[in-house]
Amino acid sequence: MDGLSGLDEPNEPDERNELRVLNQLDEPGGPPGGLGELDERITGCRACPRLVDWREEVARTKRAAFADWTYWGRPVPGFGPHDASLLLIGLAPAAHGANRTGRMFTGDRSGEFLYPALYDVGLASRPTAVSADDGLTLYGTRITSPVHCAPPENKPTTGERDTCRSWLVSELKLLAPTLRAVVVLGGFGWQAALPAFAAAGWRVPKPRPAFGHGARVTLEGGPGQEALDVFGCFHVSQRNTFTGRLTPGMLRDVLSAAAFEAGLYPDGPPGRAEAGAGS
Numbered sequence: 001m002d003g004l005s006g007l008d009e010p011n012e013p014d015e016r017n018e019l020r021v022l023n024q025l026d027e028p029g030g031p032p033g034g035l036g037e038l039d040e041r042i043t044g045c046r047a048c049p050r051l052v053d054w055r056e057e058v059a060r061t062k063r064a065a066f067a068d069w070t071y072w073g074r075p076v077p078g079f080g081p082h083d084a085s086l087l088l089i090g091l092a093p094a095a096h097g098a099n100r101t102g103r104m105f106t107g108d109r110s111g112e113f114l115y116p117a118l119y120d121v122g123l124a125s126r127p128t129a130v131s132a133d134d135g136l137t138l139y140g141t142r143i144t145s146p147v148h149c150a151p152p153e154n155k156p157t158t159g160e161r162d163t164c165r166s167w168l169v170s171e172l173k174l175l176a177p178t179l180r181a182v183v184v185l186g187g188f189g190w191q192a193a194l195p196a197f198a199a200a201g202w203r204v205p206k207p208r209p210a211f212g213h214g215a216r217v218t219l220e221g222g223p224g225q226e227a228l229d230v231f232g233c234f235h236v237s238q239r240n241t242f243t244g245r246l247t248p249g250m251l252r253d254v255l256s257a258a259a260f261e262a263g264l265y266p267d268g269p270p271g272r273a274e275a276g277a278g279s
């Protein structure tokens with residue numbers, strides 16, 4: 001997910017593409033097989049012609065450094081336990097990262113920044129993510145994105161974002177019984193996520209809360225639904241991490257605050273030393 005910035009150019013959603021996703025969902029609440037089945041269905045999605053062409057072309061042509069890899073080349077589903085109480089929402093897979101490995105933030109520079117922070121605050125079993133079978137486990141935490149296919153120049157259109165939203169809404173509904181907090185990485189993800197939260201039953205204030213690093217909003221749940229604490233965090237793109245706009249400490253602070261609200265630290269958040277302060 002290198003250098004992801006998103007695209008704010010107007011791009012009307014293609015209703016035919018949205019219909020293609022809804023047809024794959026079958027039921028508004030998500031498939032009967034739960035998140036496992038949802039993830040399986042996502043990997044077969046071909047609703048966005050431009051992204052299907054791109055992800056498959058990248059998988060065919062490859063980057064020289066990964067010539068011996070068989071690229072995933074398909075939509076990348078969410079990663080993490082099905083009863084997660086904390087969800088991270090990014091932007092879209094990187095062409096030679098998740099589009100190669102088939103797992104969120106795995107095999108790219110953004111993941112090299114994200115996973116050490118998750119490990120430092122006790123949410124991941126290891127600080128590195130190199131392949132889908134590297135043994136990495138997330139604790140109480142799941143990672144997903146509002147666009148599941150790698151976009152050209154790391155820039156999905158708003159139409160593609162809106163087409164893919166139904167997958168995110170369904171994922172949120174399936175996670176709702178346990179989900180208590182969300183960290184949204186970047187403004188594009190924020191804009192994509194707020195309507196998805198509303199569609200999944202939470203009450204999103206109007207006007208919608210603005211994105212910012214450190215932004216925080218509590219969304220009341222619908223009937224029978226728990227409230228959701230939503231945190232904003234700069235995206236872990238190289239644009240932000242190479243320039244120091246987002247530091248490891250800043251990321252750890254947001255992650256640990258969100259994990260605390262999600263109930264993942266029953267004895268309180270980890271101290272700075274435990275959280276790897278100083279790296």
Ligand code: SF4
Pocket residue numbers: 021042045046047048051052075147148149160163164167
């Ligand atoms: S971006 Fe989403 S909706 Fe579009 S083809 Fe990929 S999985 Fe399907």
